[in-house]
Amino acid sequence: MASVIEETPRESDGVLARLxxxxxxxxxxIALVLLVFPFVSTGxxxxxxxxxxxxxxxxxxxxxxxxxxxxxxxLSQLTIAGLAGYMVAVFGGASGxxxxxxxxxxxxxxxxxxxxxxxxxxxALSVRTEGIYTIMIxxxxxxxFYFFVLQNREIFNAFNGFAGLRPPPVLGINWRQPEYxxxxxxxxxxxxxxxxxxxSRAPFGLALQAVRDNPRxxxxxxxxxxxxxxxxHALAGFIAALGGVLxxxxxxxxxxxxxxxxxxxxxxxxxxxxxILHPIxxxxxxxxxxxxxxxxxxxxxxxxxNTVIGLMFLLIVLFSxxxxxxxxxxxxxRLKASxxxxxxx
Amino acid sequence: xxxxxxKVATAGALALAVGVGPAQADEPIRIGVLATLExxxxxxxxxxxxxxxxxxxxxGGQVAGRDIRVYRASSDASPDxxxxxxxxxxxxxxxxILIGPLSGAEGIAVKNYAHEQPQVTFxxxxxxxxxxxxxxxxENFYRFSTEGVQWQAGLxxxxxxxxxxxxxxxxxxxxxxxxxxxKGFMTEFCAAGGTVAEKMFVPLETRDYSSVIARxxxxxxxxxxxxxxxxxxxxLEQYQxxxxxxxxxxxxxxxxxxxxxxxxxxxxxxxxxPTSGPIADDWEDERWRxxxxxxxxxxxxxxxxxxxFAHAYYVNTLAALxxxxxxGGDLSDGHAAFREALNNLELETPTGVISVDHNRQAVADIFxxxxxxxxxxxxxxxxxxxxxxxxxxxxxxxxxFLANGFAERDNPPVEDCQ
Numbered sequence: 001m002a003s004v005i006e007e008t009p010r011e012s013d014g015v016l017a018r019l020x021x022x023x024x025x026x027x028x029x030i031a032l033v034l035l036v037f038p039f040v041s042t043g044x045x046x047x048x049x050x051x052x053x054x055x056x057x058x059x060x061x062x063x064x065x066x067x068x069x070x071x072x073x074x075l076s077q078l079t080i081a082g083l084a085g086y087m088v089a090v091f092g093g094a095s096g097x098x099x100x101x102x103x104x105x106x107x108x109x110x111x112x113x114x115x116x117x118x119x120x121x122x123x124a125l126s127v128r129t130e131g132i133y134t135i136m137i138x139x140x141x142x143x144x145f146y147f148f149v150l151q152n153r154e155i156f157n158a159f160n161g162f163a164g165l166r167p168p169p170v171l172g173i174n175w176r177q178p179e180y181x182x183x184x185x186x187x188x189x190x191x192x193x194x195x196x197x198x199x200s201r202a203p204f205g206l207a208l209q210a211v212r213d214n215p216r217x218x219x220x221x222x223x224x225x226x227x228x229x230x231x232x233h234a235l236a237g238f239i240a241a242l243g244g245v246l247x248x249x250x251x252x253x254x255x256x257x258x259x260x261x262x263x264x265x266x267x268x269x270x271x272x273x274x275x276i277l278h279p280i281x282x283x284x285x286x287x288x289x290x291x292x293x294x295x296x297x298x299x300x301x302x303x304x305x306n307t308v309i310g311l312m313f314l315l316i317v318l319f320s321x322x323x324x325x326x327x328x329x330x331x332x333x334r335l336k337a338s339x340x341x342x343x344x345x
Numbered sequence: 346x347x348x349x350x351x352k353v354a355t356a357g358a359l360a361l362a363v364g365v366g367p368a369q370a371d372e373p374i375r376i377g378v379l380a381t382l383e384x385x386x387x388x389x390x391x392x393x394x395x396x397x398x399x400x401x402x403x404x405g406g407q408v409a410g411r412d413i414r415v416y417r418a419s420s421d422a423s424p425d426x427x428x429x430x431x432x433x434x435x436x437x438x439x440x441x442i443l444i445g446p447l448s449g450a451e452g453i454a455v456k457n458y459a460h461e462q463p464q465v466t467f468x469x470x471x472x473x474x475x476x477x478x479x480x481x482x483x484e485n486f487y488r489f490s491t492e493g494v495q496w497q498a499g500l501x502x503x504x505x506x507x508x509x510x511x512x513x514x515x516x517x518x519x520x521x522x523x524x525x526x527x528k529g530f531m532t533e534f535c536a537a538g539g540t541v542a543e544k545m546f547v548p549l550e551t552r553d554y555s556s557v558i559a560r561x562x563x564x565x566x567x568x569x570x571x572x573x574x575x576x577x578x579x580x581l582e583q584y585q586x587x588x589x590x591x592x593x594x595x596x597x598x599x600x601x602x603x604x605x606x607x608x609x610x611x612x613x614x615x616x617x618x619p620t621s622g623p624i625a626d627d628w629e630d631e632r633w634r635x636x637x638x639x640x641x642x643x644x645x646x647x648x649x650x651x652x653x654f655a656h657a658y659y660v661n662t663l664a665a666l667x668x669x670x671x672x673g674g675d676l677s678d679g680h681a682a683f684r685e686a687l688n689n690l691e692l693e694t695p696t697g698v699i700s701v702d703h704n705r706q707a708v709a710d711i712f713x714x715x716x717x718x719x720x721x722x723x724x725x726x727x728x729x730x731x732x733x734x735x736x737x738x739x740x741x742x743x744x745x746f747l748a749n750g751f752a753e754r755d756n757p758p759v760e761d762c763q
Binding site for chain 1: 383384416417424428453521548
């Protein structure tokens with residue numbers, strides 16, 4: 001596991017210095033690329049590739065938070081996101097006169113609230129289990145939700161689900177426009193990213209990681225480990241819900257297929273692929289996943305494109321159990337070994 | 346075919362690297378095909394692509410002297426994935442014409458997307474939801490294949506006149522496609538004097554039918570069943586075990602070849618079950634036979650006979666290519682001439698002449714069939730009638746047909762037919 005504290009801020013430093021010190025040149029380059037990207041690419045790349053990467057990355061980020069810091073692998077993160085999406089449709093209204101058509105200022109926070117509450121509930125249910133049992137119970141929750149929305153007509157409109165879901169025009173802006181939607185997704189993704197990054201060093205995050213590494217000792221020290229884990233589920237649920245709201249706006253619709261087993265597993269693949277040791281992992285994983293999903297068919301054509309996707313995943317996981325992040329780390333250590341060790345690292 | 350595949354692969358790789366300007370007369374025509382090649386409908390999706398390839402092959406990979414460049418995309422039958430795939434074809438591969446998708450909800454999603462992309466002409470694959478061309482139809486979305494309501498045209502009259510079934514119970518899976526089929530069936534059946542005792546819906550993938558069977562009314566002549574795959578097999582087995590004896594009337598996918606070839610005690614029970622649909626495997630017609638032979642020749646690994654999906658993709662692709670040929674490959678002026686040609690097309694197909702109405706929805710022939718034994722232990726669908734020129738409103742004026750809205754769970758209501 002990665003070291004919990006990478007840099008120890010010196011007490012004497014001011015707030016600004018503490019914020020600025022970890023910033024490296026490549027952070028600035030990435031920020032610049034992200035800001036300029038929508039202006040130099042087509043709508044397809046802006047929305048279909050980039051915005052989708054941010055959205056899937058945000059949902060996978062919630063899994064990273066649980067699995068990486070809490071040691072709890074939950075398969076129901078997409079279910080949480082899907083519930084938020086469904087609630088946006090139910091409260092905000094969808095095409096065909098379905099839903100309540102409450103104003104978005106009420107509907108969207110309510111959707112996120114309900115999804116977060118549901119995540120807390122799932123957390124309360126699953127924290128009594130460990131390891132593979134957590135996976136099983138969250139998978140069961142996910143599948144139960146899938147079959148429930150598939151068969152429930154009164155609330156979830158069964159097989160057909162809801163269509164015609166678009167972001168409401170706020171501030172007179174049509175958020176469906178590629179650039180606007182890109183920045184909306186980027187903002188949410190960045191918010192989630194920095195939130196998780198901050199958490200990893202905040203007392204709560206440190207306690208969570210300690211609970212992951214040695215629950216017995218933490219209990220002996222007087223920590224309520226169940227409460228910590230449930231709180232982690234709630235926080236992760238909140239992040240997943242944000243991603244879920246964006247997800248329905250991207251797809252303009254939601255139906256049982258959106259929360260089925262396939263998408264559920266995709267989120268796990270994304271998180272594992274990128275690496276669950278750092279919050280940037282899910283976003284790297286999402287980028288690879290989205291690119292493969294869109295272009296594997298053009299690389300090989302015909303019916304075997306899923307084989308390519310599967311092989312790629314296998315190779316990455318085979319050579320680096322920590323995903324792409326692990327590869328990056330290995331490469332860096334090689335580089336370091338060949339150079340004179342610097343005090344920086 | 347090999348060459349086409351390599352072309353596709355290289356074209357795809359090129360398209361990644363090269364931005365493409367507006368189409369010129371000597372440039373290839375870019376056609377995207379979107380089918381479900383993953384998940385439960387992967388089999389039908391493959392068959393759809395076969396139909397597509399047959400049409401391309403018929404034109405030798407060229408139309409009006411311009412090469413055809415094919416781009417492929419796959420969905421997993423969910424509208425989300427269909428939309429993703431359509432976006433890639435339109436916004437990244439810059440296709441001129443998009444053919445697809447496969448299933449109903451996908452069709453509605455792609456039609457809505459067509460509104461946002463007026464520069465591209467969309468032709469349906471095999472999706473068969475009523476709303477796709479009846480609710481807020483897109484100017485640039487054409488459907489030369491028929492839909493779920495149309496597929497049941499003629500069946501209601503047939504079961505009353507030929508089979509003498511005057512009172513039926515309806516049992517269907519609870520989603521849009523069966524709603525449409527029921528609408529198609531009841532419209533004619535009730536107008537011809539039939540009555541519906543009860544309408545019952547079960548969720549998709551139901552395993553236990555005992556409560557439904559217990560609720561089944563006794564005073565019926567037949568059960569009209571709109572279910573597919575394992576659902577109808579499970580129902581039939583349990584219905585027989587519980588002593589049920591009412592004959593069946595099938596929806597368009599209820600007694601297709603996959604059901605008829607399933608082993609088990611259900612087989613004999615199905616003999617004599619009438620249904621109707623856009624194709625009939627065993628139609629003794631030269632054009633259909635020729636189409637079947639060509640399918641078998643091109644795809645030795647394919648199905649024994651081209652399915653509904655292959656047929657629908659074939660017909661839609663054929664329409665696109667025929668119209669392109671007519672206008673000499675002219676896609677200028679926002680496809681104006683091309684779309685005009687599509688609007689006026691009288692398309693010769695293996696199942697008769699097809700044209701489109703003011704909503705760009707096919708008017709075509711529908712086949713009424715009955716399950717029969719081939720004498721060697723096998724079952725097949727024998728053609729017992731053809732309903733010619735079926736339009737989307739089954740011959741009723743649109744306003745009257747849509748008086749109660751689109752086909753829904755409670756529409757048409759049972760009360761109107763008792």
